[in-house]
Amino acid sequence: QDWRSRKKVEIFQYIFLKWTLVLLIGLSTGLVGFFNNIGVENIAGFKLLLTSNLMLDGKYFQAFAAFAGCNVFFATCAAALCAFIAPAAAGSGIPEVKAYLNGIDAHSILAPSTLLVKIFGSILGVSAGFVVGKEGPMVHTGACIANLLGQGGSRKYHLTWKWLKYFKNDRDRRDLITCGAAAGVAAAFRAPVGGVLFALEEIASWWRSALLWRTFFTTAIVAMVLRSLIQFCRGGNCGLFGQGGLIMFDVNSGVSNYNTIDVLALIFIGVLGGLLGSLYNYLVDKVLRTYAVINERGPAFKILLVMSVSILTSCCSYGLPWFAGCIPCPVGLEEKCPTIGRSGNYKNFQCPAGHYNDLASLFLNTNDDAIRNLFSSNNSNEFHISTLLIFFAGVYCLGIITYGIAIPSGLFIPVILAGASYGRIFGRALGSLSNLNVGLFSLLGAASFLGGTMRMTVSICVILLELTNNLLMLPLVMLVLLISKTVADIFNKGVYDQIVKMKGLPFLEAHAEPFMRNLVAGDVCSGPLLSFSGVEKVGNIVHALKYTRHNGFPVIDEPPFSETPELCGLVLRSHLLVLLNGKKFTKQRVLSASNILSRFHAFDFAKPGSGKGLKFEDLVITEEEMEMYIDLHPITNTSPYTVVETMSLAKAAILFRQLGLRHLCVVPKKTGRAPIVGILTRHDFMHEHISNLYPHLVPHK
Amino acid sequence: QDWRSRKKVEIFQYIFLKWTLVLLIGLSTGLVGFFNNIGVENIAGFKLLLTSNLMLDGKYFQAFAAFAGCNVFFATCAAALCAFIAPAAAGSGIPEVKAYLNGIDAHSILAPSTLLVKIFGSILGVSAGFVVGKEGPMVHTGACIANLLGQGGSRKYHLTWKWLKYFKNDRDRRDLITCGAAAGVAAAFRAPVGGVLFALEEIASWWRSALLWRTFFTTAIVAMVLRSLIQFCRGGNCGLFGQGGLIMFDVNSGVSNYNTIDVLALIFIGVLGGLLGSLYNYLVDKVLRTYAVINERGPAFKILLVMSVSILTSCCSYGLPWFAGCIPCPVGLEEKCPTIGRSGNYKNFQCPAGHYNDLASLFLNTNDDAIRNLFSSNNSNEFHISTLLIFFAGVYCLGIITYGIAIPSGLFIPVILAGASYGRIFGRALGSLSNLNVGLFSLLGAASFLGGTMRMTVSICVILLELTNNLLMLPLVMLVLLISKTVADIFNKGVYDQIVKMKGLPFLEAHAEPFMRNLVAGDVCSGPLLSFSGVEKVGNIVHALKYTRHNGFPVIDEPPFSETPELCGLVLRSHLLVLLNGKKFTKQRVLSASNILSRFHAFDFAKPGSGKGLKFEDLVITEEEMEMYIDLHPITNTSPYTVVETMSLAKAAILFRQLGLRHLCVVPKKTGRAPIVGILTRHDFMHEHISNLYPHLVPHK
Incomplete structure (x- = not known):
């Protein structure tokens, strides 16, 4: 309600609170992101240590039992949390946050229970060795934190605070949640600028200049929190927490001059990324629809599904490396080889001393470490092409069947893993024909696959640059992203848009459909008023x-x-x-x-x-x-927005969307009739609604 | 007119053309940017070589005559171009482009004649040794190129092409010009991501997601064009074109752990930047108003003004270094010291062999080289504090009096110069108390002053990072920018907003003013209809x-x-x-x-x-x-957007602005009267218009 203007002191309270809240969102998201990482590193680290110690003693079967047992246990915990406490916490959460910011008040998307399950479910899920990331869930977590802070505790639990009354409106809440989502990305990737851009490009439906400034502040806070906490951990105060957490890959290959073959290779990688990405989206969509049928049957089925996927994943991770041969350690390395411990480039697995199993170095690691290994540019012959091929196939398939099970699961990591492995295959295949490093090829492969599935451009580019801390690759990454997005856009929509659509959320697109030009506002007004x-x-x-x-x-x-x-x-x-x-x-x-x-x-x-x-x-x-x-x-x-009934529907749709309305009054053109013809809501602009009314006008999809 | 939908082939033509145009904009902006740089480097290089050769022979007076003569000659040429051919080309051009994209069709802002004068005027102006940059003009140039290409040549000169009919509407033209402006920034700073963000944050008034994708493509093209041309120039094919062009500073000081003193220093620099920035804006505004009076008197006065500023600048550049003493060259340098030639860290000036004049190294250089010298982190004692103080004072004052004379003049470079010098002073003053490098302090100083004058955040941050190619400084730069912007916002508006306002352009803000809540749409409708x-x-x-x-x-x-x-x-x-x-x-x-x-x-x-x-x-x-x-x-x-006369003016203003309208029909609430009450245009929402009508409601500014 706009009908009371505020006093000066109230305006001060409001501004002060808004900045305080944004600060708090940054702080808490940073803390949660750090906590997530410590959790994953310690739990997964414990599991991997246990497994590798048993293997060192030659107890291969016990090792598998311990490995698979841990995985299934963690997976079941995560699934139980999701199934019984907060079903809304399953999946990536990015589509839901996107839909919420588009104006869809779906129940419990941002509830406190969702937040809790999201945090712990994500830690357990990632520790269980699934091919899932903690990045998508971090975005959702950030948004939940923002919502929780903005509403001043939960009324359900009788925790609320008087000053926060100012934030009980759509607009301020939307702003805070956008900040939260940006903070989530920033915390997940340690990419503050990337977080702002991600929120702008993918998450937010309405953007104001002031928001740029505010999200930027939030992500800066997140970056500083993470930095100081990592500094603290360097002293060894955080258990097994190592380099793997809070990924920051150094692809330090100074980009030398590239030749024509390199550019052709880039174009090829871009096209391939587009094709694989759109295929991935297609398959994820199919699998999700199948899983939806299973998940609807009840929590028990959800948990069973999670357990079976977990066992399959464990079998792949532990079984496939046996097919890879042992490779003698290269000489003159700074790293230890083979690495016995928890992570590292050269996993010992079943091999004798002085040898390493390259496939195990990818599979029997946390996902973050696997990515680091793929991106590493020191030893270009570290992985066999056959190894990379097996890994690519495994990750691609596991990624598809894992998304959609009832645990918090991000899509970024599976996509980066698959992309980086085919990029590296390509780099190895080209060999000395190319001036570029295999690590760089991995990065470009990851970029192309990200572009092909998620269809973002600037934000992915910036996130990758912030991850790898090498700005000189910028033009190459840009080129690959542009090509893969263009190719993939021919076939289908981005994966998040697909999920939003599949969930039946009435998402309003920014532009009007062409067929709306042939209709007027009065045509779609529903029923007796x-x-x-x-x-x-x-x-x-x-x-x-x-x-x-x-x-x-x-x-x-x-x-x-x-x-x-x-x-x-x-x-x-x-x-x-x-x-x-x-x-x-x-x-x-x-x-x-x-x-x-x-x-x-x-x-x-x-x-x-x-x-x-x-x-x-x-x-x-x-x-x-x-x-x-x-x-x-x-x-x-008393001053609702109105349109005349003869207004073109396309124009009405643009008005509705641009102003972020929930109701739009349609008034008659001729006088002498009832003073209102109907009310347009979000649902009246949906493709399905209009195609029911006017099947001949609307093209089939 | 939306009233005819297009055929399939026309849609294909449209999409194909749009991408082709964007490609062409990228290519030509890249080429022009490169040409600009070659021009400046060669002309200014010739001038500096001449001067330093005369000085080497001890002919100090002739050297000054040659130096000042060249400067005045170039300045007069630039001023004549501006005064007689295209007065719209004077100044930075960023405010004009911003106003154009806000919907203000000011005459000749983007005309072909403006483009030509902007390019050559900018080359001459920068070569003339003014404290101006070529970055602002590059943005304007990019926008002009986009406009020129989009309209298919100029109708005035009978160059037009049939297919381009699709682009003869506001929306497509606005998109192209946004791409052009982004390309301009990308070409000026070699900062493709920064260019996109600059267009988003500062230039564009309406932003669509599709635009992100398109500007990104444009700036990627620019980056690639520049890269290949620079590669070509490395072979020595571009005359005196050296490192100085296409600035890319390496501040390679790995950011070590910073302590509390460093953070306090950062906060101080931020606050100082905010104070100096708002003072700068205030003074620029005053000087611009004075100059406007002089410039209105005719071209002759414009040229005279330019000449006097040029002579003053020459005196400062050549005269002030005499006050600085000679410093013995440090031992064990890789660079030559003193540098006799065109540019370099250690200018010989009047000093004996083995010594250098530190003030001359800043003043008697192109602006790009001066910035490079300030940012250099190799020798922290290279510049005396007194030298830096003199340089700061000189550049601050010259920057203020130079902006507003009738040449194309960017604001970025003066601001970066002044900011970097006080940052470096600060770094020197702290000495060993701080873990941070003096080069890094220069960078932070530049960031704080940029934030204080221009009030952008994300885009400046990204541009600076792309310029210096060091992502690890991100949190520090962010912090400084946030502080300086916050401090400066207390006092006045950003420099570009000030200029837009001073020029009397009816710029529509994104938000409605509070007093508009107390008015309804019918109140401000003008006159007999x-x-x-x-x-x-x-x-x-x-x-x-x-x-x-x-x-x-x-x-x-x-x-x-x-x-x-x-x-x-x-x-x-x-x-x-x-x-x-x-x-x-x-x-x-x-x-x-x-x-x-x-x-x-x-x-x-x-x-x-x-x-x-x-x-x-x-x-x-x-x-x-x-x-x-x-x-x-x-x-x-037949379907114009309408509001009822009792609609709150604030809501009408938001409707008007968000949809980018030019006319908004106000219809009566009661039936039985004329079917329209009035039409609201941009001018009806202006502060001045409303305060004339309702002086008691509108607060004075």
């Missing part, structure tokens, strides 16, 4: 609230309050509930605005937090009260 | 076009064509002119739409290029024709 008089009988309102699910009702002034019936404005369901709950009814049909206003404070009508606020069931209205009247004017928004 | 009937007498239209300067007229259907008077839509001045020129008049008052449509092609109504298209004076209407009628329906936009 319910409207209230300026002073309405309580019974009518209760009835309307009970039997419809509309969130907005037009209010029409009728004689004797005006000469002719005219549109007074729009009233929201939630405000009606608050008003009815206040019980300021009158016996007669009279204006009683001042009376009502004195009773309420403006913030009583503010949007509640994650809870649904006042529910219809909470209302207690007596029979007698049902016959009384109430003046709706005080809670009516 | 002129409207046409659906079928209107030619004489009335001609009269209206002649005696008003309105660009849009409402069309009202009256009986007998409809039952009651109702709003049919909006018709644009330019379309009316085309229609009248077609002379499809009828004797009677009848509908003749099909007749008219057959006569015109949709693209006849397309927005013309830089020219004004058909002018009113070109119309020849006989007395007899004046009495005839014409059907306006075919050219009427």
